[in-house]
Amino acid sequence: MSDIKVEGFKASEILSRLGSAFEGFTDAERMAQIKKANGIFELRITSGKKQEAVWTIDMKEKGSVYKGPAQSKPGVVLLMSDDTFAQLADGKLDGQKAFMTGKLKTKGNAMLATKLTPILETAKGKAKL
Numbered sequence: 001m002s003d004i005k006v007e008g009f010k011a012s013e014i015l016s017r018l019g020s021a022f023e024g025f026t027d028a029e030r031m032a033q034i035k036k037a038n039g040i041f042e043l044r045i046t047s048g049k050k051q052e053a054v055w056t057i058d059m060k061e062k063g064s065v066y067k068g069p070a071q072s073k074p075g076v077v078l079l080m081s082d083d084t085f086a087q088l089a090d091g092k093l094d095g096q097k098a099f100m101t102g103k104l105k106t107k108g109n110a111m112l113a114t115k116l117t118p119i120l121e122t123a124k125g126k127a128k129l
Contacts, residue, residue, distance in 0.1 A: 004067040006053040010086040011045045015055050018120065019065035030063040037119055039075035039112040047082045059119060077107040078116070089120050 004019060005012040022030065037059035046052050056070040080088075084103045087093035095117050098104035106113050 004055060004065060006067070008047050008049065008051065009045060009053050010082050011043070011055070011089075012053070014086065014089045014120075015043075015057075015065050018057070022063055022065060025063065033119065034059050034061075034063050037112075037115045039109070039115060040070050040072055041112070041116055042070045042074035042077040043085070044077060044079045045082050045085050046080070057116070057119065059115075075109045076112040078113055079105040079107070088117070091121070 005016055022033075025033065040060045041057040043055045043057065044052055045055070053067075054069050055065060055067055056074065057065050058070070058072070060075070061072065080098070080103060084093065084098055088095055088098060088104075093103075095104065095114060099106065099110070099113070104113075
């Protein structure tokens with residue numbers, strides 16, 4: 001999953017682990033995750049140096065993570081800092097709180113964004129096995 005890493009971003013390491021966890025899913029596990037989320041999440045993450053990197057989590061068609069904008073129309077675009085994403089992925093920050101305090105901005109279906117946390121948690125648990 002080194003093709004999705006971007007130097008200087010904590011998010012790239014987290015998303016690389018997420019992609020590896022997805023690859024380790026059986027077809028049935030992948031389909032269950034796709035059925036639960038049923039959406040495409042485009043992540044626009046800004047580093048401390050104000051550089052932006054874009055990743056997509058496709059949980060509608062493929063059950064995969066890749067670098068770059070969504071190949072199909074995303075259900076939601078999430079804009080946040082690298083630190084905010086790292087805190088969300090580690091469970092140290094609640095997504096709704098991040099949204100309400102302006103640390104997380106959305107374009108599109110904001111309710112779809114609430115389905116991202118369980119995806120990150122499932123993959124985090126799977127990666128530890």
